[in-house]
Amino acid sequence: MSLGHDTIQQINTITLVFFLVISFVNLFLGIFGLAFNILVFTRPTLRREPCSLYFLTATCFNFFVILIIIPVRMISISFNIDVGNVNTGICKIEFFTFYTVRAICSWLITLICIDRYLHSSSNASIRRLSSLKNAKLTIGIICIIIPIFYSHTYVFLNLKYVIDQYGNVGSSCVIENSTYSTFIALWHLALYSLCPSFLMLVFGSLTLKHLRQRRRLLAQPPENNQMHRRVHIHLLRMLTAQVLMIIICTAPYAVYQLYASFTASVPKDSLRVAQLNMISRLTSGISYFAHSTSFYLYTLTATVFRKESLKIIKRCCHPRRNVIAVIHGETYPLSVLQRNQQSAPRSIRSDQYVTQVIHTPYIS
Known part of the structure; x- marks a missing residue:
């Protein structure tokens, strides 16, 4: 019995250490990188593109994830301090806000994929749909629809006394209805990972198809369109890198959530609970890299982004030049x-x- 207890303690300790390391790395990468994203996407070269408006809005929501969600989770898991476990209202708001913001981030990247598909079309009427006016409209629609999709969480979330992975009894913000618990896990999985990733792949493939068709029709673009075409290609590279990162980072989290949902009614001993908790924490922590690494992906994949970043750095180093x-x-x-x-x-x-x-x- 003592050996099993020691094993559980070791697993919990390893889980905590790895989660904190991953969280600190995300925090450091996110604060620096997202700040640069905002500076770059407001530069004259990029801010005229509707695609840049999507990137800029996604960056702002990612900032919320990095500066609010990650620190709250670190404090909650490390020190067992969570105001959501004390007050029912805060419990509901915290759950609703954290899930909603992360889902909006994924859907904004999906909108970028759709915008690039429209922009690459050979049909002028379809290309005109890719505009700053429509970008602002669709961003507003997404910011309204996604919270509506999560509004039902206010009904089922409540405080309840539970036993945590350490064997301690305390109040926790949980969903008491087991059927709804399975539903919300699958619902969030679909809204945050599966549906956005699927649409990213679909519209990404269609965009590449459009580009190949246009390349055959127009071997040498006019001189006055070369700069605009180059910016478009670089934005597409940035988008591709971001989509791949989102899929890679959220796939382990999605697989675990599916497994947890289908085995929720299966009895588990303390050791199994500790092991599943470790997998949950690690896959959840890895998923935050989808929110913190965009600047580094853009810098590696797009020359125009690197040039604008260097201009900002030079301007800071030589303010009077x-x-x-x-x-x-x-x-x-x-x-x-x-x-x-x-x-x-x-x-x-x-x-x-x-x-x-x-x-x-x-x-x-």
Whole structure:
């Protein structure tokens, strides 16, 4: 009996350590990477694309996952402190919000796949559907529909005294109805992982088909469209990398949820409960990489994203390099004037001839 208890304690300890390590890695990668995402997607080169608006909105929701959901889960699991286990209202709001936000993140990436499919079509009427106006509309619709799909959780969630994996008795925010418990597990699995992943693969394949057709029809695009086409291809690469990461990270979590749902009524001993808890924590922790790694995927796969990131870094390192002075109708970088002040002509060195100083976007 003592040997079994020691084994359970070891499994619980390993589970806690691995979960905290994965959570800290996600936290560090997410804070830095998502902040850069916001800076890059608001750059003039990208912000005119409807695809960039989807990426930017997804980044904001991912920020909520990284800054709110992960710390709350870390505190809850590490120190057994969860305000949702004390108050019924907070219990319902926490469950509803955490599930809703993660589902919205997945569906925003799905909308990007649909947008790229529309944008790559040879039919001009279909291409016109890919616009900033429609992007804003569909983002609003998703942000309304997904919460409605989870609204039923308010009815079935309640506080209940349960025994945790350590054998301690305490209140917990749980679903008492076993049938609904199985339903919500499958429902969240479908909304968060299965349906978005399936649609990503479908529209991704259709987009590649469109691109191959257009490549055959138009071997050499006009010069004025080459830059726009290059940005489109880079955005498509970023999207492909993001889709693959979502599928890879959420697949283990999806498999475990299916298994847990179909074996919920099967009696389990303490050792089995500890083992399943370890699998649950690890697969759940891995799924958060789908929210924290987007910046690094975009940097590796898209040249346009790397260039915009480097411009931001250079602008931060050399904040005065983007200042120009207008002298006699001609522009001079202020950093150059200061560097060559001694050798510059008197008319340039004199402040009275400087008509204005302008801060411009950094140009590499």
